[in-house]
Amino acid sequence: MYQHLTGLGINEPTQIERYSLRQEAQKDVLKIYFKKQKGELFAKSVKFKYPRQVKSVLLDDGSGQYRNKTEVNRNLTLLIDELNTLTKPIKPSELDTKQKILSDLRHLEKVVSSKIAEIEADIEKLQ
Incomplete structure (x- = not known):
């Protein structure tokens, strides 16, 4: 079969x-x-x-x-x-898709804020 x-x-x-x-x-x-x-x-x-x-x-x-x-x-x-x-x-429902997008967005916010803090620390080292 x-x-x-x-x-x-x-x-x-x-x-x-x-x-x-x-x-x-x-x-x-x-x-x-x-x-x-x-x-x-x-x-x-x-x-x-x-x-x-x-x-x-x-x-x-x-x-x-x-x-x-x-x-x-x-x-x-x-x-x-x-x-x-x-x-x-x-098939994922629209609600599941919305939750996934929101979760991805929150993760992206954490990554970006962490990277900004890292760059600011590097700038402080230069001064």
Whole structure:
């Protein structure tokens, strides 16, 4: 049923709890997390790297210039489809998004005020 996941060597796809996807340079990194088994301290996870596909795209009709554009590997999109059916990702609500933005803003305020204090201390050392 999950032919792409079994093709990766995942024999029990039902044990998948969640996954994450990020981009590093010219590669997409898929990390699959499994349900924690009894007696395990940490849940098991596996990581797979997929090179991004490069395509040449025409910039505008008059100049004839092309630009390289990268996109997600087709095999990875098929895997993500299978993972989505297994994990049923929850879409964040607007309230969750608002809370995250406010939390990020508060963190940014702390970082900026800390940096300002550091720069002011450096200025005091110069005088």
